[in-house]
Amino acid sequence: MLQMVHPQPKRLEDYRPIVGDAVVDEILRLADRLKGARVAHVNSTAFGGGVAEILQSLVPLMQDVGLEASWQVIEGSDEFFNVTKACHNGLQGMDVPFTDSMKALWTRYNQLNGEQFEGEYDFVVVHDPQPAGLISFAPPGTGRHWIWRCHIDTSHPHPAYWDFFLPYINAYEVAVFTMRQYVDPGVQGPSIRIIAPTIDPLTPKNRDIPLEEAWSEVEKFGIQRYKPLVTQVSRFDPWKDPLGVIDAYRKVRKEFPETQLALVGSMAADDPEGWYYLDKTCRHAGEDDQIFILHNFHGVGAYQVGCFQTVSRIIVQKSIREGFGLVVSEALWKGKPVIGGDVGGIPLQVLDGQTGFLVKSVEECAEKMRRLLRDPRLAEQMGQAGKDHVRRHFLITRHLRDYLKLLDELRP
Ligand code: UDP
Numbered sequence: 001m002l003q004m005v006h007p008q009p010k011r012l013e014d015y016r017p018i019v020g021d022a023v024v025d026e027i028l029r030l031a032d033r034l035k036g037a038r039v040a041h042v043n044s045t046a047f048g049g050g051v052a053e054i055l056q057s058l059v060p061l062m063q064d065v066g067l068e069a070s071w072q073v074i075e076g077s078d079e080f081f082n083v084t085k086a087c088h089n090g091l092q093g094m095d096v097p098f099t100d101s102m103k104a105l106w107t108r109y110n111q112l113n114g115e116q117f118e119g120e121y122d123f124v125v126v127h128d129p130q131p132a133g134l135i136s137f138a139p140p141g142t143g144r145h146w147i148w149r150c151h152i153d154t155s156h157p158h159p160a161y162w163d164f165f166l167p168y169i170n171a172y173e174v175a176v177f178t179m180r181q182y183v184d185p186g187v188q189g190p191s192i193r194i195i196a197p198t199i200d201p202l203t204p205k206n207r208d209i210p211l212e213e214a215w216s217e218v219e220k221f222g223i224q225r226y227k228p229l230v231t232q233v234s235r236f237d238p239w240k241d242p243l244g245v246i247d248a249y250r251k252v253r254k255e256f257p258e259t260q261l262a263l264v265g266s267m268a269a270d271d272p273e274g275w276y277y278l279d280k281t282c283r284h285a286g287e288d289d290q291i292f293i294l295h296n297f298h299g300v301g302a303y304q305v306g307c308f309q310t311v312s313r314i315i316v317q318k319s320i321r322e323g324f325g326l327v328v329s330e331a332l333w334k335g336k337p338v339i340g341g342d343v344g345g346i347p348l349q350v351l352d353g354q355t356g357f358l359v360k361s362v363e364e365c366a367e368k369m370r371r372l373l374r375d376p377r378l379a380e381q382m383g384q385a386g387k388d389h390v391r392r393h394f395l396i397t398r399h400l401r402d403y404l405k406l407l408d409e410l411r412p
Contacts, residue, residue, distance in 0.1 A: 048268025
């Protein structure tokens with residue numbers, strides 16, 4: 001059996017005051033038709049990164065509305081996760097080698113995990129490339145409908161990786177992508193769905209945290225309350241460009257010398273490269289003691305991330321590739337303007353000039369930071385517009401509804 005994850009229970013009814021009756025009632029109607037359906041979600045980590053974040057909420061909400069939903073994670077060694085990280089990078093277009101021994105290692109672990117997959121599910125939802133081979137190695141009869149949920153940007157994949165993964169992807173009945181642009185024409189087998197990810201407004205991270213409470217938490221890390229704070233929350237990863245954020249911040253310091261920068265990032269269990277990139281980021285920051293580089297080993301958990309997002313003047317997400325970027329919606333939901341890289345799913349959330357700014361360079365990022373630091377009223381307005389935008393499009397209830405619709409359509 002694969003390792004089961006047991007997230008905290010959740011109640012759909014608790015979301016009614018936030019999203020309204022129509023949304024909740026539609027979910028209940030759809031769920032009624034799927035009562036007792038057995039759904040297995042499979043991914044590669046129970047902690048760290050956007051997929052784990054989503055499953056923490058989606059799985060218990062599916063259970064609450066009457067589905068028999070489970071969440072299982074595959075097992076792998078550091079060596080395997082080094083390969084899957086290379087796959088992640090290669091599928092997002094990075095020029096990295098993909099050797100025969102890497103392919104063999106990926107296949108071996110997918111086979112081992114596939115053979116351990118047990119049960120009889122109406123729907124198996126496999127998340128991302130790491131366990132994509134499960135469908136080929138799982139015992140017959142374990143899954144009736146197989147869905148591959150891709151959370152990354154596969155619009156310009158490295159051909160060596162894409163050619164290797166395509167036969168696995170094409171074995172699925174349905175492939176779900178975040179954006180239409182991510183779908184390569186080679187995806188021929190599955191029917192395609194477009195579903196954007198969402199955030200859960202009731203988690204310790206995203207619930208309303210009073211400003212006073214949030215500041216006293218953030219102050220514990222040495223950050224000063226009366227000086228402006230700019231924050232980026234993300235894994236230490238080249239695509240998230242923490243080095244570029246530091247460069248932009250340095251340009252801003254000339255006009256706003258008191259500004260502090262926090263780079264907050266959790267170390268995901270399936271991302272061994274994170275440690276290397278963390279070191280690189282620290283070296284880039286050097287001795288600057290107004291730059292705070294923090295992660296879960298400093299005690300920055302989900303709640304603290306929410307506190308940082310709550311007290312920051314500006315949130316930056318200067319990615320150069322991004323599947324969706326849950327952190328953007330998380331920040332907008334807290335009424336903060338976001339300066340985001342003009343890539344992937346960020347423009348779905350950052351409407352340029354309305355909920356923040358889209359940027360393509362360090363220089364532009366610095367310029368928009370200065371603009372928002374100079375004009376707190378504009379920052380406030382953008383943050384409010386962002387919150388409304390997230391309420392309409394990027395809350396977990398919309399995600400749950402989209403999944404229920406999909407499962408309902410697949411039933412015979
Ligand atoms: N996250 C966190 N602690 C951190 C850094 C990130 O809890 O120190 C969370 C973050 O709040 C978000 C998720 O991890 O919910 C990252 O998702 P996103 O889609 O932004 O990026 P991914 O890591 O999946 O590429």
